[in-house]
Amino acid sequence: MTSAAGCGLLFWLCLQGSPGDGSLGLASIEKSDIAERLEIIASPNMEGRDSPSEGQARAASYITGLFAEFGLKPAADARAVLAARGGERASKADENLFLRPFSRELSAPDPAGCHLALLEKDEITAEFELGRDFQPIHRAGGSVRGELLFGGFGIQSKRAKYDDFKGQRPAGRVVLIFEGEPRHKRKFDGTEVTRAASIWTQLETLKAAGAVGALVVQRSPFGVEVDPQNALDFRYTWAAWQGEQLRRQPARSLPALHISMDCASELLGTDARKLALKLDKRAKPQKLKTRDRSVSFDSATRRMPVRHDNLVAILPGTDEALARQFVVLGAHYDHVGVGPRGRVACGADDNGSGVSALLEIAEALALNPPRRSVIFASFCAEEDGLIGSREFCANLPVDAKNIVCMVNLDQIGVGPTKQTSVLGTAHNPQLSAVLARAKQLGKTGITKIHHGRRKELGQSIKLFERSDHFEFHRIGIPAIFFFEGLPLSNNKDYHTWRDTVEGVDLAKTTSTAKLVYNTIWILANDDARPPKPRD
Template sequence: MKKRFWLVGAMAYMLSFSISAQDATALKYGATITAADLEKHLRFIASDELAGRDTGTEGQKMAASYIKDHFEKWGLAGPVDGGYYQVFNLVSNSYPGVSLQVGKNKMQQNKDFIFVGDADMKKSQKAAIVFVGDGSKESLAKVDVKGKLAAVWAIGARTQNIVKDAMEAGAIGVIVTTMEDQTAFDRLAARYAAMTGGRLGFERPTVQEPAFMVSGTQMAAIFGATVDQVKAALGNPASVAPAQATFQVKKQTTTVPTENVLGYLEGTDKKEEVLVLSAHYDHVSPGADGRIIPGADDNGSGTVAVMEIAEAFALAAKDGIKPRRSVLFIALTAEEKGLLGSQYYVENPIFPLENTVNNLNIDMLGRIDNVYKDAEDTNYLYAIGSEMLSSHLKKILDYNNITYTGLNLDYRYDDPADPNRFYFRSDHYNFAKYNIPSIFFFSGLHNDYHTPEDTIDKIEFPLMTTRAQLIFHLAWDLANREKRNPVDGSNNRGDR
């Protein structure tokens, strides 16, 4: 049997003797975070009744109500003009009339290509397709793209950057390959096909930037070539003969109201300073086959952890033990749509950002990932971003872990150069952009990520409990210590 839970329990048992004199209070309230309570909440949050909690849906609203009721039950204040909801509007942009024909081949949307740009065209347009290699400025300089569709082989690159550079060079649109693997492309295309509600975002004017994503095989077929022939032409893109395309994009826009859910506990002598604990409670819509994607780990686990941590603080407050700093608990919406809930909060903060001392963000806390699944010791947790803005925050985290929980804190993703780009992929990043020292707590990716198999029966509740207790102890420390940890610029990378 793997050393999962007996090690966690034994460590906590031994540590309790050594620290009881130091901080019995923290231990007392940390112990109120239990596997039974986490499971109780998660059974509702990840239930079929909520149908995946996609932003703007009835299931998302039901989850918001459940979280709000929990905050209210335990005496947390509603800080949004006396209420718990920070309501705002997103817009859903759908593109029901996208067509792309190369030569005589009429390509099929969300099968042969995915539309990833923005445009609204009254009539179809014809243009040459020219190959521009990897889309670098050097490659773009080798080919005349003005008035043409630029075809870019940009494996591993970010689509937004590729489209921007090609359009600035004079292209009227872009066909891009960012993944060579056909299976990966097919999986992404299926997700786009399932997005019946359109793409959510903040309202902005339509930008005429038609951009089509294709697989490596499809890119080669556009030019009547093989994948190897396309790769061989990367250094000399002008050697690839142009193709001809006809395309059109039609756009529809609807308004989608949604809400962050906030619970607030006012501090004592340092109440003007605010510690923020967050987790996104939305997930994704049903898959292409109509099956519900319950999001038990992503991010039902983080949501219920924030609820339980909030309850622990509230229980202490009911006993007359309030934190020195104020604590704001936020269940964020629309993370899956591009970190939109956290973006809205930092652009419309309820409490001044200059008084926000830290953000502790939880996104997937309940599983054992592909890295650790075969390990002897699975008593781990990833911590991302702890040294990016403050040299002190990681030290404070390590101290609380050694003192209370004894987890293996894994910092391998604590790097903006991480190819997974995890530092940029959850809600903490919007706080970090405002120089608020932040940590993203994460248990890692697994094969059930964003699939109908991300179910509650696979959650490791005892291990998840210990992880949530660590975050509670860190929050308790940050809320009560004499000085806030400085933004000292030692590794200031929040603007990347």
């Protein structure tokens, strides 16, 4: 749905069924809405939504903007949580009460130890801003001053017959390079990125050539135009791909910074974007005069508390007594970020599909709220070990005894279109009856619900412990997990850069969203509530 549809859509929906049976909201769930939201959440512009990252912050802003548009409410304690736990970013985001922040210790940029300046004839002519123009690279610290040299992509490859340093002398210099490799249809492997593009390979090549430091220009993903106003991201972690051996960072790296395109343009005295495109087109090394230009930089990180944001909104219930009880619908919005070769993990199925469905269900329920209240929670740092949901459960916005059930959506967009899997009924047998009723409550498009066949029982038990519902289960709250299907190995794009919007079955995602809507509707309206889960 879109707000432009307005009252006309609401009137039409009222003709489709009685508000008392949930059909009003069910009729509003549309594939086009889910597609539109998935395109945004899983856009390369979100840079893989690593926890934390600037891309994830952009995703959070989009999701919470929709919470507000739907008329959802912040948690009662939201302002107090922001004031107490928001850290340095609290003042920037203090009006977004849907953010529920917490901190964990990570290696992060050390402002006191980071600096970048351009010198011409030994005079400082420009100084640059941490976070906007440059970021340190973790474990690539040091203080450097040297003559500036443009080094293309920092690649020396006999296989590709490509040498950025032929006729150049990197020794003793600070070398500015673009991340990745030339984006050429035939050179290297075309759109497939080779090992030569790894930042660790680039830095090792520069170190072997005698460079004293490196400035690595971050580029937008292949074929994608990223908003130039986006802040430059610090890579807290690097994506590792399923089925591919991780190229690890050397223990002793060359001192290095990531820099923006605008920063590179000022340092080189030419348009860096046009230069990169020229190198892509020609796929041949190019020299650039940087005479009388030097740089000095300091690169440093240190362990410190770093803010993360869970996203929480509440739809108040309509029954005076039951409104003090809550059903939680959750879906993590983080993913694994960017890999060392610059490939973005868009995370369309994992878990753009779940978040897009959560948003559609939230909008549908807001049209006709149920008796109990509903908490919509989108967690960060799921990929790091359920950290966001664990933090949420340790600091709940309501009393745990008032939470009736938690329903989790994680990877619901791949596999047979008319089937879905639900884990957790072994721990909560009564919820099997709820799911059977949900399947019959209104047409969803799901014809079969898998609970894990006997031969998959071991995997389903392990999988049950691998997503956010498990933290609710651990504190005695009934929880079920909607998932695309077992075995997980059927999804060949899981945790790879190939997990893009094109690979998501929108019909399946929409059908699953309808089934989950019915499930929430039943849980939020029944007089009785499920008993505590079995161990």
